Amino acid sequence: MEISPVPFFNQEDCSNFYSFFQDFDTSFLADSYPQKRQKVEYCEDEIVTDPQASVKEILCSFLSFENNPDQESQNPSMGDAEKSGSKRPRGEGDSSSDDSASNPSPTGHRRLWVKDRSKAWWEQCNSPDFPESEFRNAFRMSKSTFNMICEELDSAVNKKDTMLRQAIPVRQRVAVCVNRLATGDPLRVVSKRFGLGISTCHKLVLEVCSAIKTVLMPKYIQWPDENQIKEVKSAFGQISGISDVGGTIYTTHVPIIAPKNSVAAYFNKRHTERNQKTSYSITVQGVVNPQGLFTDVSIGWPGSMPDDKVLEKSALYKRASTGLLRDVRVVGNAGYPLMDWLLVPYTHQNLTWTQHAFNGKIEETQRVAKEAFMRMKARWSCLQKRTEVKLQDLPAVLGACCVLHNICEMRNEAMDEMLRFELFDDEMVAENCVRSVGAMRARDHIAHNLLHRSSHVGS
Template sequence: MEITPFPFLNQEEFSHFLGLFPEMDNGNTNLKKRRRKEDEEQKGEELNKSAWSDILTSLIMLDEEEKREQEQWSTQSHQDEALLEDNQKRTNHAMNDYFTQLQDQYVESDAMDQLRTKRCRRAASVVATTAVAAASSEDTTALPDNPNQNNSGGPSHRRLWVKDRSKDWWEERDHQDFPDEQFKRDFRMSKATFNIICEELKSTVMKKNTMLRDAIPVRQRVAVCIWRLASGEPLRVVSKRFGLGISTCHKLVLEVCSAIKTVLMQKYLQWPDEQRMKQIKEEFESFSGIPKVGGSMYTTHVPIIAPKASVAAYFNKRHTERNQKTSYSITVQGVVDPRGVFTDVCIGYPGSMPDDQVLERSALSQRANRGLLRDVWVVGNSGYPLMDWVLVPYTQKNLTWTQHKFNEKIGEIQRVSKEAFARMKGRWACLQKRTEVKLQDLPVVLGACCVLHNICEMRNEEMDAELKFDLFDDEMIPENILRSQSSAQARDHIAHNLLHHGLVGPSF
């Protein structure tokens, strides 16, 4: 076997050989870096997975905690509601007990007041009896200085005390020498008319004297009512004029108005009979040319204080807008004859109700439904519908000459009722402003004003020019202006006859 000797490297070869090792080291280093990167990536992925798992776990825990808090809140709210309901029940029970005790106290106080009133009346009767006995006795002795003791030293009963009020104003006007013109300015009627009213109401208004005091005379009772209606002054002023108490004056006004409605209305305010209706038709036809007109109809409003119930029903929107002040009113619908005397009235419906609805609910409409207004026209303004017995003007635009002239004739008839209402409000000033009378008593007062108006008109009582009242009432055209086709044909026929018979037309 042959052995080859190992050659030794020289310096250059050795250095070259050593130069190959760095390349090998670099290869190993890159490999390590890659492995480190892979390890870091794996670690990063593991960290990311663990981070996401931690986030999900925390979210789940937050959801569970939120659900737990929601359950606690709902439980607490239910407990609070139960506590509030319990407190409400206790409060209601306590309030019921309180009201029960309060009602019991009111009952006891009413019983005590009644007992006290009985005692006072008994004491007053004893005082009156004692006074009469003392006046009739011959051995009457002087009263002692002390009013609480009599001559024998024992206690005596209290005297009846009445406030002394001056009656000079009324006594001056009640005197027979008082001027009739001044009396008419105060009471809106002459002495003769006033005397007739007093005589008519005497049997109903008269009261008997008592042992305690004399009754108020009939003339003074009637005068209190009429002056209150004529002047419209408050009750405190009426009290000073007639020397009576305020409550007494208020009571007298209602009593006399009720007597006027009961006694005088059936005599001075009634729907005309056949003979009188025939005269009314002839008078209306004589100045208008329209046949079969039995009355002129109008609806006015009387201001009132805001009622405690159904305020919206009595609210008058149009008067509120016109006066820039909240207004409440009730309606007065009336039918008059050619002289301005009322033949039918309907009083008391709320001010928000239009004229056609008031007409539907009135006794006049019921009379027509029973067939009692055949061959009779009741003329109204555009606020009423055209019916078989209600004649109204044309309301459409672009009127013909015949329709225009017909409206003028209808306006002449309608003016009769409007002027009658204006005279009534001018004569009775209580109708011009809000009154102190309660809403339930107001229809009686307004009915009395209508009856007194008729009496003055029938007796030709002239009204001073200074009492003239400008009447303003809004006319609301109803939704259904035509209620009968036959009435429309009848109206056209009347307008045609007026034109062709020369009752209307151009004047030269």
């Protein structure tokens, strides 16, 4: 006795049922199956599933398998898909069409497909023969620095292969993120370079940035210890002549797309008035050492918040308020208030010669911080334009830029002079510009000593 593949239907019932089902709902089954059968498409970055398509294929398999067991060899839709070259079965190479002809699947057709994207650009960049200059242009760092970052992030970003697909290698994951930060190009452009889906690239950027912030930030952004602070004070003393300076502070704005919530909080009024174009931003506050390295950062406060308010929200302010910055001064611009540990220029009218000279020294010290922020924004071009990243994910991206800046500076990575640009951050004098009478006296004393020392040296 021959057993039918569908025991509850004989061949005549199958034909009647198929005809009845077409009349009952022609939108449910494709006409003239299997020539116009709908496939379930599998993409690199996402799986597109259609419940109706899945049921449709099951029913059609039942109806067609008895009539023709060798369905795959006579299925025009399968042949067209494999001849097109635009898609290939997952897990097989370019010769999959030959293999599939000789080894038909049990169900008579394949149901998982992957788009065939070109990875030629990345394979060329990943080659040992790729020129160092072109690699720097694409990633803003040398191959050795890039390899070091990949090694340190390996355990955090490495993924295992699955039955459906092979995991993207660590080097390619890091490369997608660094290239996106360096060029600031849209995700659709980056995805074409690496032969990946747009959503896959977006996910990789966020994952790698989060890993950089978690794994590398505690290592590469640190407040100087007791031995380091002595060297920092000595270096700043040679720059400005002011003693006990442990860092210089600056706040920059990063443009963003207008958020859906709290729009007014992120509205950058000063930038809008100057450019005559509505602008929204978030802030990045950083303390910089004499070598231009960040030793403290505070990221993500709304762009409408002035510099002194951003400072009050930062962990640096809390540490200083508890006395942890004893015998250390931080130099800021007029946007910050004068405090016992924070030294800022004179802002009132009709300054004396002593006060003018003091402001000049403060400006020289502040230039170190401004140059550091300029190099960071020039090196990571994503900071110069409104980004596609959601507001809640931006702190991780900006933190990663600060960490990568420090790594490049520590390893003496030269920055192309063509990338330099003028840093625009409108300063506004703090409302309560003096917070301590003792700080006023200390500033007057420092200004007097600077003028006396310079006149003594000149004579």
